[in-house]
Amino acid sequence: MTKLTTTPAKPGVATFSRLESKVRSYCRSFPTVFKTARNAVLTDQDGRDYIDFLAGCASLNYGHNDPDMKAALVEYIASDGVTHGLDMFTEAKETFLRTFDEVILKPRGLDYRMMFQGPTGANAVEAALKLARKKTGRDNVIAFTNGYHGVTVGALSATGNGGQRAAARSQLSSVSRMPYDGFHGDGVDSAQMLDDMLRDTSSGIDAPAAILLECIQGEGGLNVASKPFLQKLEEIARKHDALLIIDDIQAGCGRSGDFFAFEFAGIKPDIVTMAKSLSGYGLPFSMILMKPEHDVFGPAEHNGTFRGNNHAFVTATAALEKFWRTDVFQKSVEERVAYLTERLSGIAAKAGEDFRLKGRGMMQGIDTGSGELASAICEAGFERGLIIETSGSSNEIVKVLAPLTIEMETFEKGLDILAESFEAVLRAPQAIAAE
Amino acid sequence: MTKLTTTPAKPGVATFSRLESKVRSYCRSFPTVFKTARNAVLTDQDGRDYIDFLAGCASLNYGHNDPDMKAALVEYIASDGVTHGLDMFTEAKETFLRTFDEVILKPRGLDYRMMFQGPTGANAVEAALKLARKKTGRDNVIAFTNGYHGVTVGALSATGNGGQRAAARSQLSSVSRMPYDGFHGDGVDSAQMLDDMLRDTSSGIDAPAAILLECIQGEGGLNVASKPFLQKLEEIARKHDALLIIDDIQAGCGRSGDFFAFEFAGIKPDIVTMAKSLSGYGLPFSMILMKPEHDVFGPAEHNGTFRGNNHAFVTATAALEKFWRTDVFQKSVEERVAYLTERLSGIAAKAGEDFRLKGRGMMQGIDTGSGELASAICEAGFERGLIIETSGSSNEIVKVLAPLTIEMETFEKGLDILAESFEAVLRAPQAIAAE
Amino acid sequence: MTKLTTTPAKPGVATFSRLESKVRSYCRSFPTVFKTARNAVLTDQDGRDYIDFLAGCASLNYGHNDPDMKAALVEYIASDGVTHGLDMFTEAKETFLRTFDEVILKPRGLDYRMMFQGPTGANAVEAALKLARKKTGRDNVIAFTNGYHGVTVGALSATGNGGQRAAARSQLSSVSRMPYDGFHGDGVDSAQMLDDMLRDTSSGIDAPAAILLECIQGEGGLNVASKPFLQKLEEIARKHDALLIIDDIQAGCGRSGDFFAFEFAGIKPDIVTMAKSLSGYGLPFSMILMKPEHDVFGPAEHNGTFRGNNHAFVTATAALEKFWRTDVFQKSVEERVAYLTERLSGIAAKAGEDFRLKGRGMMQGIDTGSGELASAICEAGFERGLIIETSGSSNEIVKVLAPLTIEMETFEKGLDILAESFEAVLRAPQAIAAE
Amino acid sequence: MTKLTTTPAKPGVATFSRLESKVRSYCRSFPTVFKTARNAVLTDQDGRDYIDFLAGCASLNYGHNDPDMKAALVEYIASDGVTHGLDMFTEAKETFLRTFDEVILKPRGLDYRMMFQGPTGANAVEAALKLARKKTGRDNVIAFTNGYHGVTVGALSATGNGGQRAAARSQLSSVSRMPYDGFHGDGVDSAQMLDDMLRDTSSGIDAPAAILLECIQGEGGLNVASKPFLQKLEEIARKHDALLIIDDIQAGCGRSGDFFAFEFAGIKPDIVTMAKSLSGYGLPFSMILMKPEHDVFGPAEHNGTFRGNNHAFVTATAALEKFWRTDVFQKSVEERVAYLTERLSGIAAKAGEDFRLKGRGMMQGIDTGSGELASAICEAGFERGLIIETSGSSNEIVKVLAPLTIEMETFEKGLDILAESFEAVLRAPQAIAAE
Secondary structure, eight states: OOOSOOOOOOGGGHHHHHHBOTTOOHHHHSOSOEEEEEBTEEEETTOOEEEESSHHHHTOTTOBSOHHHHHHHHHHHHTTBOSOOTTOOBHHHHHHHHHHIIIIIGGGTOOOEEEOOSSSHHHHHHHHHHHHHHHHOOOOEEEETTOOOOSSHHHHTTOOOHHHHHTTGGGOOSEEEEOOTTTTOTTOOHHHHHHHHHHOTTSSOOOOSEEEEOSEETTTTSEEOOHHHHHHHHHHHHHTTOEEEEEOTTTTTTTTSSSSTTGGGTOOOSEEEEOGGGGSSSOOOOEEEEOGGGOOOOTTSSOOTTSSOHHHHHHHHHHHHHHHSSSHHHHHHHHHHHHHHHHHHHHHHHHOTTOEEEEETTEEEEEOSOHHHHHHHHHHHHHTTEEOEEESTTSOEEEEOOOTTOOHHHHHHHHHHHHHHHHHHHHSHHHHHHO | OOOSOOOOOOGGGHHHHHHBOTTOOHHHHSOSOEEEEEBTEEEETTOOEEEESSHHHHTOTTOBSOHHHHHHHHHHHHTTBOSBOTTOOBHHHHHHHHHHIIIIIGGGTOOOEEEOOSSSHHHHHHHHHHHHHHHHOOOOEEEETTOOOOSSHHHHTTOOOHHHHHTTGGGOOSEEEEOOTTTTOTTOOHHHHHHHHHHOTTSSOOOOSEEEEOSEETTTTSEEOOHHHHHHHHHHHHHTTOEEEEEOTTTTTTTTSSSSTTGGGTOOOSEEEEOGGGGSSSOOOOEEEEOGGGOOOOTTSSOOTTSSBHHHHHHHHHHHHHHHSSSHHHHHHHHHHHHHHHHHHHHHHHHOTTOEEEEETTEEEEEOSOHHHHHHHHHHHHHTTEEOEEESTTSOEEEEOOOTTOOHHHHHHHHHHHHHHHHHHHHSHHHHHHO | OOOSOOOOOOGGGHHHHHHBOTTOOHHHHSOSOEEEEEBTEEEETTOOEEEESSHHHHTOTTOBSOHHHHHHHHHHHHTTBOSOOTTOOBHHHHHHHHHIIIIIIGGGTOOOEEEOOSSSHHHHHHHHHHHHHHHHOOOOEEEETTOOOOSSHHHHTTOOOHHHHHTTGGGOOSEEEEOOTTTTOTTOOHHHHHHHHHHOTTSSOOOOSEEEEOSEETTTTSEEOOHHHHHHHHHHHHHTTOEEEEEOTTTTTTTTSSSSTTGGGTOOOSEEEEOGGGGSSSOOOOEEEEOGGGOOOOTTSSOOTTSSOHHHHHHHHHHHHHHHSSSHHHHHHHHHHHHHHHHHHHHHHHHOTTOEEEEETTEEEEEOSOHHHHHHHHHHHHHTTEEOEEESTTSOEEEEOOOTTOOHHHHHHHHHHHHHHHHHHHHSHHHHHHO | OOOSOOOOOOGGGHHHHHHBOTTOOHHHHSOSOEEEEEBTEEEETTOOEEEESSHHHHTOTTOBSOHHHHHHHHHHHHTTBOSOOTTOOBHHHHHHHHHIIIIIIGGGTOOOEEEOOSSSHHHHHHHHHHHHHHHHOOOOEEEETTOOOOSSHHHHTTOOOHHHHHTTGGGOOSEEEEOOTTTTOTTOOHHHHHHHHHHOTTSSOOOOSEEEEOSEETTTTSEEOOHHHHHHHHHHHHHTTOEEEEEOTTTTTTTTSSSSTTGGGTOOOSEEEEOGGGGSSSOOOOEEEEOGGGOOOOTTSSOOTTSSOHHHHHHHHHHHHHHHSSSHHHHHHHHHHHHHHHHHHHHHHHHOTTOEEEEETTEEEEEOSOHHHHHHHHHHHHHTTEEOEEESTTSOEEEEOOOTTOOHHHHHHHHHHHHHHHHHHHHSHHHHHHO
16 A cells, blocks of 8 residues: 655656546655666666566566567567457467466366456456355355455455545445454464354354455455465355355465465365456456356356457466466576565564564565554665555555566665665654654 | 357357356357457458457447557557556656647646546446545435446446346445436436436435436447436536536547537536547556546545556557547548448338437447347348447347448448348348347 | 424423433424323313324324223223233234224235234335345335335335435435326326336346335325326336335325225235324334235244234224224215315415415325425414424425314314414415515 | 244134234244233133243333233323324323433433334334434444344344344345354453454454444343453443444343343443333333433434334333332342242253353343254243243254243242253153254
């Protein structure tokens, strides 16, 4: 989420104040006009470089403007490949379907159908919930504390963020909220609680169509679902005839270390939502995966003009071929995860005992305990050429979402800046006041 | 909407049956695999050409792969222009904001702020409704019979389509339905009815946050809102402190003959939703326009990962420069409108007295009175190399949505095929049974 | 509905201000403390008599404290008859069931089962709607402008009153509002409009579980459903597999002239809600009648502690025996209806051409066109010893709800006071300002 | 809740099958026709006596047809006291208001206003929730597992019972469910969990208007809220600006041992709902108490025809005078509580180690672990002349709700029958199968 304090804006920024809605947010943290980007580096109009530890909120797992995807996309455009085809058959779509099946699904023993709806994560969540409700004939959906699933009304019902919920409160419905793994502290088994609720027919929690969660809560504070928690939820879903939906929009596509963030737990969700890094190139694209027995929508029962973005099919296919045909990439990600963990541990240790490491894989951060503090650190980072953002209910976590493809040298430099930023803020006299 | 009867599929189509969700729909009407496209012509894998009278459901008002937009886009990509930038400032966005203001808003005396949300029409509607509710502190929204605003829960509440509503019925809320212009026949003043309802504090229609409508109902059957109807709605909105929202997603960007479909009525909506042809190139992109006094969202109160698609900013800017700086294009559209009206009138007259012309501008069609008939005609068209679809509650209207840029020769050829298709179907023995 | 202006309160009234919630309303119009009552006369602590043209909002169709019901009730209490029996079998209930069947249902060719829920009209509506939704498996309910069905959330969803709706707005759901007979003026066929909406699958009005209405709108302004309107609604309900629910809470039990207000139209509703005068004595009591094929609730699926009020069974049985075994009573009501119509016509004619008679049977009033005026007239009536209230969206109608058993002499005297009150107010200088 | 298995019905019962809805329930457990009742004894048409351990589900705390209330009521009726007066001022109401204030509120240091709505418990809950929502401007309400608050839509949203919820599921909204004290077992602090949820702005639990609970869950299984739990909820309500609503409908009026079930915890709820035993005589009557600062309804904003049942004012006043002016009655209740606890402990101990005592005060029972078992025990009791019912999600608890006024001899006899019934069922061969 976004900090509200801003560095004074540059002159070129006036157009935005005059013509763009006040809803704009990230630009408030990074008040410069960007022009070009390559892998982990963004460059502004004045030619200044910034190391990107935000990566389009995990939409750029393969970095900005990967040259192989770029080449494939330019070639497709140059050859007048179909750009907009509604959900008509195109070669680009066929190739993507086959490639995803071969490269991702089959090797993992997964049998899913793919659905393309409006190319946003929120729309994938809307489609998934609607599908689960149709399949089961039930209304209720179990969602979790600090979950983030988008801001259209159907998805927002499942999202925890109070500020965003407030804007549509009376429309939100048919969701029961349960504590996420660890929400009530270490001694409390959140999955068992859900089972308690569902077993008791007078608990007031109606039999659910679906249990919806992220394996790592990206916006909600880098909270992590453990393997036993995920396995128990799968078991609860089976027992109560509910569908298990993993929202892998932010944690998927390699961000957790595996392609899917749920792989490590050995579970097979009924539905998986994907978006963000799925196109590989940052293009709008989303998909849901469903077990064939849940493929119950009639034609156009959920539709959308931009479903099936052909440019995205092209780049997504290129990404699958380049990064997931072999295990070379995944091993390089492991290396980065190890490095990140080590560096963040060092920074947190130096910062003090109240500073905790959170997250998993290439989705880790430091809980500073204070939104003011975390925002000040991010601001200090930006002044030093680093794009980094906060996460959590109070924006109290400094979150590292670097591209998985980041060069080690750049990664090191970015983490150096981060370390400096922590030190600068914590050493400053006002930091004491902020605590 | 989509016909359910399908021509036998080609062999290459098997991948889709195996791996894509059954929700797929348009591909059922046009069972071939498309590869390339230029302006009004789509070409399949076998090299067969099809004249496109669907134009991405009005997402391709400037045709497929316009060469100038293509050049601008390829150049942007080649130069590593920022592809994904969340809602950070980019040069591409700044240029679009300025150009839209100069080329479209100022000459029409309109003062609007622009908001970019998730790049779908449905998301634009969700943002518009949420904004109106926040501004007014009211929940209720007036929507109209046969309106189509998308299928995410917030937008779907306002959409009329029963099949799509059924999938999410219990989540739909806070919308009151009123008859659209002409819904109850000629003698009945639908706008007056709304006023009756809103003036009576015990009518059961709660004071609304917004009145939401399309000027031409694209999916709902090419129903047309008259100038007096639109003017009266604007007056009613003012009187009852509600916001007037024009959903210009399908009818906007020149489709009606003007850039905005509401221009001819001289009204100034409080909010306008735009998507479909806004990028010009068929790329996912949506925007809402709001009067500055309605710019009340806080930062990120409505957000989304793909808000602000930079590729779309580039092509949209190119489209504005090419087609709207001068009135050359608009005049060429007028010419096509006149030709279309003449040809469709001829076809309808020949078909019989029950066949009625519907729609306005480059959004016209023939009401055949029967979904089976209209579908058979479209199918006959496809066999002859024409891509055309139906519209209306029973899919009873054959709808022409050709690119506004279609070459006159191609347009003539497409309409010839359409005429033939009508004749073929109406002459066939089973047509009598179908009636 | 209640006027907000009040005559200065008597000293004895202080207890109420100190200890009773400000929600109290009728007492504001009639600021004296009542002690006893007989038929059409209420007497206050000071021994002053008031003719009662409000009759407990039609809960006292047989007047206050009818001597025969009184005797039956006292005897039952004295003999320790079961007072509270949940829904266990009691003699009092059995007698009521048999008597209602013999005296009311069979002679009218009606075959209904009876259900006793919490003894309020609102609860009857809640039960009826729930039953219709269970029977049909649908959510939507058609309700009408100016309808009044109670203020618990399920019933309030169907009630039109904006002030009362506002208190619970965001909870209200699953009701579509349609114009009542005559709402849009004489030329407009409201029933046809409903049919238009239901026939069109994209109208946005979902297939309804029920069509719910009053035959005469007591709170909504004495609007009257014509015979053709009711017949057409019955036909529409059949055609669209919806249940027709007549809310006969206020207009039933003889108020319209017949026992049921729908009898004159020859229709057979699927469900009928009854309350108010059903006990005959003003005791809390409500019932729904349902065709046997709609008797689909499981045991206790809708329940309530006070369902089946045995005191009310006793008085209700006495009322049926006394008033409905023969047609003597009904004829005496006809006489009063004729007299009322004649007198109100005279008063309205004298008041001016803008004053219109409204209503039907013993449920008539004069539309004064102004809430201030009507309230002033009622206040003038109270000063002269008449209890009378307003009705309508703006409280613009002076409504006569005298007991059906009112002695002709008292009736005449009450109407004389009413005539005087009209004159007094219309002659007063401030009346001109009020217009 | 009600058992579904029934003893064969008596011949006189046929009227009910023919004419009463299948929703009837308690009569299925006790298939005889009752005629008279005195204190703790019901007598059927055949003159057979039954000891009443159900007491109108705690609506008859002072037994059936108390002679002093009876005398007061008969005198009131005989003197033509106003029976139905809407919410007009009557002597009977004034006397009740003053007496309740003097006898109940002032001695307990409580300052409340009283509101009379439709005379059912559900309506009291509807009024309370609506009031809290109006006062706070918030929608959400916290309700608890196994809570029971009635079945009209607004109240049902807060009720846990799945069977009853199912009938209206899609209408239920704006309630968040939390675990009641002890729901997740001994180690888990349910109140702390609520606080965790409300402190985290992204928990997805929106800031609540109210926290609603019973101190002893009568229908939900005789679960008991501890003193620390209630005190912590009061503190949480204060901290988060929510209103604490105690639903004292079943546990109030002396049932817990004190007049209010919350007294022992020393808390002062913002709103209290009362019904059931409030009239003392089993007459329909309900009331909410609110702190003066929450008295924010406008006139008639929540109303109802039978609000302010004068017969009930008369008996309720008599009950207050007789039982609560001095502490004699309360001491006699203590004696019965002690005796009940001792006897139930004995029965449970004899039954086996899986049989647990539950509840508090004169609201205790034995958890048999099985709905079949508990129902069989109640059935055995009925055969022996005892009216007793089950409670809990699976009807697994045999619940004793004897009148507080029960003669010790009758109490002993009833408990003897209960002991026999346990033995008879547990000794029977089929009991083994049932387990």
